[in-house]
Amino acid sequence: MGAPAQLDLGDATSMPYENRRFDSVMSMLALHEMAQQTRLGALSEMKRVLKEDGHILLIDFHPGPYQPIQSWISKDIIFFSEVAAGWENKRNHRQFLAAKGLAPLASLCQLEVEKQSILAGGTLAVLLAGGRKT
Numbered sequence: 001m002g003a004p005a006q007l008d009l010g011d012a013t014s015m016p017y018e019n020r021r022f023d024s025v026m027s028m029l030a031l032h033e034m035a036q037q038t039r040l041g042a043l044s045e046m047k048r049v050l051k052e053d054g055h056i057l058l059i060d061f062h063p064g065p066y067q068p069i070q071s072w073i074s075k076d077i078i079f080f081s082e083v084a085a086g087w088e089n090k091r092n093h094r095q096f097l098a099a100k101g102l103a104p105l106a107s108l109c110q111l112e113v114e115k116q117s118i119l120a121g122g123t124l125a126v127l128l129a130g131g132r133k134t
Contacts, residue, residue: 012027013041019049024056031060039096047111056129062125064122066122102116113129
């Protein structure tokens with residue numbers, strides 16, 4: 001059995017942690033739900049709490065190109081999920097995809113992309129980044 005985990009609920013743009021506390025930070029299917037300025041603030045906070053040699057793992061929707069058949073199913077599930085979450089969420093999702101998703105966002109926030117994988121027929125991106133762009 002491992003050590004107990006501490007789970008905290010808070011604002012992603014104002015985390016209650018000291019600078020450079022964590023070896024790794026992860027965001028999974030959350031950034032696309034945020035307005036652009038909130039998204040930038042959240043990534044800025046992730047960088048702030050990340051140790052110098054740490055890594056950020058980002059997982060979120062990808063704008064394509066999409067592969068036939070597999071992506072059709074994924075896109076339908078994504079579409080209905082986003083509509084069910086509300087129109088503001090759907091608007092933020094569309095803006096996130098129009099801005100080309102995670103890679104340009106990481107670059108804008110001066111994250112060094114170390115590896116990127118595209119999954120689910122082109123609908124999902126997994127990006128590993130270092131906290132400091134050189």
